[in-house]
Amino acid sequence: MxxxxxxxxxxxxxxxxxxxxxxxxxxxxxxxxxxxxxxxxxRRHDGASHLRRGTSTASIGLVLEDLAGPFYAALTAGVERRAREHGYLLLTGSADGDAERAGRLVQAFAARRVDGLLIAPNLVGDEVLTANLPPDVPAVLLDRPSADHGTDEVLSDNTGGIAQAVHHLAERGHRSIAYLGDDERFWTSRQRRDGFLAACAERGLPTDGLVSLGALTPERIAAAVSGWTAAGVTAVVTGNNRASVALLHHLHERTGPRLAHVGFDELDLADLLDPPLTTVAQDAAGIGSAAVDLLFERLATPTLPPRSVVVATRLVVRRSSPPPDGASAPPDRFDR
Incomplete structure (x- = not known):
């Protein structure tokens, strides 16, 4: 010291x-x-029984952006279940949206001599965190990659999931689809935006003026929706739960043409909304368990090259994504 x-x-x-x-x-x-x-x-080594380098503590650390969100709750459950199967204890900490706190948590877990780290940062400014991981503690990144892909990572299929939403709406007859997302400094936000643009290009759909990224304020959403409906937009894809909830609040107060809506990520009680919300569901628990598998493979064979695992998404079709008014399309057998 x-x-x-x-x-x-x-x-x-x-x-x-x-x-x-x-x-x-x-x-x-x-x-x-x-x-x-x-x-x-x-590194500080806590506990006299673990002072000798190479002694396992049978524990792993999990650093999250947020402990409260449903995605992170499911991810944590997947991690804990798989760690328990290996006889390992899980230590969990929340960065609460603070990249510097995330860095302190990484150092604190390393000081307690965890055998490995799982980090789901997704924070603006966390490049320092991923660049300065403790060299003698193996780590796996969840839900976003390192800048140079030099660390094992498990990612959701962000571009493919958004493409599922676009193709679903296009097959139902929508020819003008807008996209609502949040801060484009987030890697996941950029990935989903790019997936939207690519899927629209594949379908020959316009995108000029139909993509809105930024703070999810009522004023910004109202202005975006007003401009979109004036331009003939009939459907909106939202890039995450926060965007979905913000749009739902606006649509609840709004009068005017109906807009079809598909949200990225499953929403609590989505099937109880009116109409029930069509979503692209992420396999958060699967991401968590896959990350633990990568970590234990790394512990067993430290010389493995960095690996990247992409976990598929699933389209859950409900009644918020009907054909445009006046159009018809064959009903989807998964409607509910």
């Missing part, structure tokens, strides 16, 4: 606070300490 403090230009107490992920340390100080730890190759 003395060497880390000297290299970082701070006190041993501050180093201890950073290592233990305590709040109240300035971000630039946290970055200096973490950089010093990485440069010196130090």
């Amino acid at each position: 003395v060497d880390v403090a000297r290299t970082a230009g701070t006190s041993q107490k501050t180093v201890s606070r950073v290592v233990n992920a305590e709040p109240g340390v300035r971000p630039e100080t946290v970055e200096r300490v973490q950089r010093a730890i990485a440069e010196l190759g130090f």
Whole structure:
């Protein structure tokens, strides 16, 4: 700790606070300490029984963006179930949307000498996190890749899932489909936008002025929907649960032409909405269990090249995606 403090230009107490992920340390100080730890190759080992390098603690750490969302809840369940099958304990922490906190959690789990890390960051500014993973702790990224694809990763089929939504609407007769997403700084947001554009191009559908990305404020959504309906849009694809809920709020208050709607990611009580919402369901539990499998393969064979696993999505057709008014299409046998 003395060497880390000297290299970082701070006190041993501050180093201890950073290592233990305590709040109240300035971000630039946290970055200096973490950089010093990485440069010196130090890790704090908790517990006398685990001081010898190479001793397994039979535990893995999971760092999430958010513990409350249904996607992350299902992902955690998949991770925990598969870890339990291996006789491993799961330690979980939430970054609460803070990339610097995510970095502190990674260091804290490493200090507790977990055998491996699973990280589902999806945070703006987390490039430092993925670039400075502890070198002696194997890690798997979930739901987004590292910048250079140099780390094992398990991803949802974002582009393919959005394409499912577009093709479904096109087959029902929609020829003008819009896309509503959130902050394009998120990798998943860009992937789904690109999937929408590619699927529309494949179908020969227009996209100019029909893609809206940004803060999901009522004002922005109202302006987007107003412009879309004036341009003849008959259907909207939303890029995640937040966008789906925001659009549903607007459509509930809105009068005017009906808009078909397909949302990316399953929504709690989607089948109880009026009309029930057609969704592209992600296999969050499958992503979690696949990540654990990759991690244990990495633990068994550290020299494996980096691997990327893409988990398929599933279109769940309900009644929110009918043909446009005045058009007809054969009913889908999965309508409900």
